[in-house]
Amino acid sequence: MVSPSSIPRRAGKAVKTDHLNAAELAEYYANGLLRSVAEPDCEVE
Numbered sequence: 001m002v003s004p005s006s007i008p009r010r011a012g013k014a015v016k017t018d019h020l021n022a023a024e025l026a027e028y029y030a031n032g033l034l035r036s037v038a039e040p041d042c043e044v045e
Helices: 018-030
Strands: none
């Protein structure tokens, strides 16, 4: 799981489609630019 605030944004990017978003996320993941976030257990929460 990735925090939305940790996803890099490109300046001037106005077009948004699922296909483009998926390609960007795959590129960011491959380059190690995304930080994973642990989902808390019911006990922790």
